[in-house]
Amino acid sequence: MPERLLEVRNLKTYFYLESGESVKAVDGISFDVEKGEGLGLVGESGCGKTTAALSLMRLLPSAGKIVEGKILFKGDDLVKKSEDEMRRIRWKHISMVFQGSMNALNPLIKVGDQIAEAIILHEHGISKKEALNRAAELLELVGIERRRVNNYPFEFSGGMKQRTVIAMALALNPELVIADEPTTALDVIVEAQILGLMRDLKEKLNLSLIMITHDLSIVSEVCNDVAVMYAGMICEYGDLREVYKNPLHPYTAALVRAYPSARGTRRRLYSLPGFPPDLINPPSGCRFHPRCTYATDVCRKEVPDIIDVGGGHYVACHLVRG
Ligand SMILES: Nc1ncnc2c1ncn2[C@@H]1O[C@H](COP(=O)(O)OP(=O)(O)OP(=O)(O)O)[C@@H](O)[C@H]1O
Ligand SMILES: [Mg+2]
Structure with a gap:
């Protein structure tokens, strides 16, 4: 039997506008x-x-609110967290590769440093050196040579930038x-x-x-x-x-x-x-x-x-x- 990781049940998320109206952006979806x-x-x-x-x-942005439903992750409801x-x-x-994020890499910071920063932000106590090493491993995992940690985003093709943001999403082994x-x-x-x-x-x-x-x-x-x-x-x-x-x-x-x-x-x-x-x-x-x-x-x-x-x-x- 496959193990169920996520169960979404009747999820509703609305955006509340200043006009008093609401955008029913997600209106009762369920999936596993x-x-x-x-x-x-x-x-x-x-x-x-x-x-x-x-x-x-x-x-969600501040106007957005989950108004109903359950997001069960390994049986635990994330809506209540x-x-x-x-x-x-x-x-x-759970991690995410955001829409358009390959174009949001900071052009002034080396790719390896950007991945390392993301790791340091979420993994307390990890040294810069360890984080950079992990960044190089992550680049390899997504098919980019380790030595490219020292490159800036402009030295990467579109495909490599997309691989980089995928590497970032994988940084903490989700x-x-x-x-x-x-x-x-x-x-x-x-x-x-x-x-x-x-x-x-x-x-x-x-x-x-x-x-x-x-x-x-x-x-x-x-x-x-x-x-x-x-x-x-x-x-x-x-x-x-x-x-x-x-x-x-x-x-x-x-x-x-x-x-x-x-x-x-x-x-x-x-x-x-x-x-x-x-x-x-x-x-x-x-x-x-x-x-x-x-x-x-x-x-x-x-x-x-x-x-x-x-x-x-x-x-x-x-x-x-x-
Ligand atoms: N911050 C916000 N405030 C108000 N309405 C929003 C906000 N963000 C999204 N919406 C509205 O919610 C609805 C769903 O938008 P959403 O971005 O989730 O769609 P999508 O399927 O991801 O579209 P796309 O394929 O263009 O990315 C749209 O009507 C959108 O205008
Ligand atoms: Mg979208």
């Missing part, structure tokens, strides 16, 4: 991550992926790493290399991964399960191959058509018309109904339950009966 396995969290821009990740890390307790969990047990759009700014060849690296690290370190992306095809390199998010909710969830082969939600089907193959051409073959909705006043009923060609009256009125259609394949759509 097993030890050593990968989950892809996939959806268009603005559907709440980063908010979900920052909720797991308990690193104090900031002090979270400081002992963050980076050591069990779960959340990677938020880790390949977005990279060309197709470098993207494939980074995905290969993530797959190798996952195997070698028995890591659990949550990989966030808008591109359904790239998660197949690294993940066994997928959760498709639309407007703050999960519309389809299950084994990645099964969902890819047999997408039941019209939104997932559109994503599959938009990003058809992991190894084939990466032309966008199809583009779903319209935009994701405003999450201050999301549409009634199924949030996807304004863009769905199959929508009927019930879709406009009732929020569909997420149901198991068999074999752990879940879908929230009125057109699909269990």
